[in-house]
Amino acid sequence: MAEFRALLRRDTALMWQRRGDAAQPLLFALMVCVMFPLALGSEPTRLAQSAGAVIWVAHLLAGLLVLDNLYRSDLEDGSLEQLLLAPVPLPLVIASKVLVHWLTTALPVLLVTPLLAQMLFLPDGLLPVLMLGLTVGSLLMSLIGAVVAALTLGIRRSGMLLALMALPLYVPVLVFGAGSVWSAAQGLPWLGAIWLMCAGLALLLVLAPWAAATALRLALS
């Protein structure tokens, strides 16, 4: 649809202006993955056991920290209120924002995940499970995050509150996602968890932009 493409073009252009920022979640995830060998000791077998979990948590935390940026710049220059009044459906506006946000913050971390996996000695057979789970999971987290970020929109210094509100809602994603890696490591069936996450994604692709739109209207009313 032409409107969606126009929105995408706008959000991409805005993100492109601040393209340096895209490196930040990537570096953060990298650093989290550096912290763990420092804390756990560098023995490969020990790191290998927790590698999947650590990478999942790194993704989660990196995503949480940039969530604030989703609406921030449009809020600050007043265009968010304009978008509310625009003839375009607000959920569509949000879907565009979430997509561009995911492409610029989560996708880079996804692309660097094989490197993270090597750093933490993740067994090679588990990498496809990890990548699959993280792809679906990061989309889920972006969608859930969009709703929660809309709720805290007007609040000053809301970063920590945002994280505290989003984390309980991220728990199912983490449990199933990281759990699938753990199951695969045990030789147990792991695809079911991925399917469940995909089902959740299908649901949230429709529900989350709508919910976020409602929350946005609430916050700006």
Add this chain to the structure above:
Amino acid sequence: MNHWNYILMAYGAFAVLMLWDYAAPRRALGQAMRAIRLKQRRGGPA
């Protein structure tokens, strides 16, 4: 291990938390009523 110690802990936690649930709103109620009196003293209805 004597089970009654655990029972005491559980029932004790229940009692403490219920007491807090009872006391905290009452305190807030007193503060709210006091605030209304103060507002009246300072300026009357808005």
Add this chain to the structure above:
Amino acid sequence: MNKIILWFNQTGSPPRFDDFATRWAGPSFLAAMVLMAIGIYGALWAVPADYKQGDSFRILYIHVPAAWMSLSIFVIMAIQSVIALVWRIKLCELLAMASAPIGALFTAVTLISGAVWGKPTWGTWWTWDPRLTSELVLLFLYLGVIGLYAAIDDRRAAARAAGFLAIVGVVNVPIVHFAVTWWNTLHQGETIRLIGPSKMDSSMMWPLLVLLAATKLWYIGSLLVRARVLNLQQESRKQWALERYGEVK
């Protein structure tokens, strides 16, 4: 039907609600405390010890009512929030926000009593099984609602935003409830059913029913006091509040 709607509408007005809450909070608490005394007496002394677990099973009489309240209060909070968001009824905003701390407290009681019961029964204070974990997540959701409500200055906008979070979070309630059937967990399965025969012997059942009723009445009493406080805080400049609580002229 019209009479009920009229009553609800009228009670929704701030001064009328203040009357209602003032009148009914005390009796609710009193009834709750009486029932609690009876129930706890039954739980600790009247009921015989369990042949498998000994005396520690008596914690069930605290744990189950608290767990039940932790879940039902969240649902009530979500329903109130839906009404508040859809119909913009101020009273429902207050009732939803007043419910959150009560629910959080009951969740804390559930978790603590569960941990204390788990130690002699399973040998551990805690385990990361789905039911316990999702109950813990429930506590975080309650705290999120309370935190969000506190963080926004405009009280009505705050209630709507926090109410929205409650609606989103209510998804967790069925997860807690069905966790024992969906996963193989350490936590035992359903003992008491709403429909059909329960697995608990009736001689041991009555304190549980008493305490289930007691905690509900406690919730009502606490809800009325807390909502009354929120009401007064928001209405502090209004004529009726000054007349009722201002200094005698």
